[in-house]
Amino acid sequence: MEFSSKLLEKAVNEMAQLPGIGKRTALRLVLHLLKQPAEQTQFLSNALTTMREEIKFCKSCHNISDVDVCEICNNSNRNHQIICVVEDVRDVMAIENTNQFKGVYHVLGGKISPIDGVGPSQLNITSLVEKAKLGQVEELIFALSSTMEGDTTNFYIYKQIKDLPIKTSTIARGIAVGDELEYADEVTLGRSILNRIPFDFSIK
């Protein structure tokens, strides 16, 4: 791609560094910004820079936060004895949306994945194990995705806390509500039969 302007080229190249944004998409986005009032670009740049520089991670759960200890960890109405272990902030948002969980979270910041060069030391695992050893934790819920990396991470954490008097659980795997059985994959369908639960017509 040959650009008529170095400034344009630089902006497109920087934009194309973002995941899933190719050069053509980057050019489309940058040309859109050029058509909009200059303030929009200013607002976007400022929001990104301020966010990158000033954002904090909760000292307790490592979730993204504007303060040292996030709202969830600071909330005395929540059950601090149940910790839900998740991969990143998006999972916290997803589970919070369900309104079904009243415990607290621990954000690992990723999964153990040797192929991507992510080892246990790059994740927030040590602080989780230390928290568990303090004796205040009753249950750890593993809510990582059920991939090889997720299972590895679950097992790695489990090995370190298995001698502590802590219950461990994983979220249920099964057929999604509203899904047709015939389109479900065999592994999920198989697990949903093995892990069947007592019928209760009052559960929606």
Place this chain on the structure above:
Amino acid sequence: MEFSSKLLEKAVNEMAQLPGIGKRTALRLVLHLLKQPAEQTQFLSNALTTMREEIKFCKSCHNISDVDVCEICNNSNRNHQIICVVEDVRDVMAIENTNQFKGVYHVLGGKISPIDGVGPSQLNITSLVEKAKLGQVEELIFALSSTMEGDTTNFYIYKQIKDLPIKTSTIARGIAVGDELEYADEVTLGRSILNRIPFDFSIK
């Protein structure tokens, strides 16, 4: 979507203003920036702001440029009597890539589109007509997309210069090289028969 941080929320909202970027994609991009070194966000913000503030449009053809008159308009080896009328800078880049055109360009900055609120006065049409009236122009090549808006724009410009001794042409519409006839739409196929050209086995 509920965010655990106002800074994160603001960055995501600004990012989601870009066309084709929804809230989820914006969140993914912003979280990616958070995982990268802070310089990457800084580089991106700087490139965007500098580009938006310092970029110029060529005084002659309105193409994006770093200088007052762009390289193409400044090149005495190019034929300044043939002007190719295009919608935006991407079309200039696409035609330049073919290495088949040695004239100059005129970038309209859009197409007449009442439905999007774009009238002739928002486009660089007046300067094109003035350039044509100076008597140095031999041919105008309309290279807008063949949509209703493109055809309207072509016709609007044509009406204003039709009494001048200027040849007008449009780029050929037909079956793309390598395409199968059976999958071509009827309008394109029809035009390709009406506008057939003498057979020449030397053309690749």
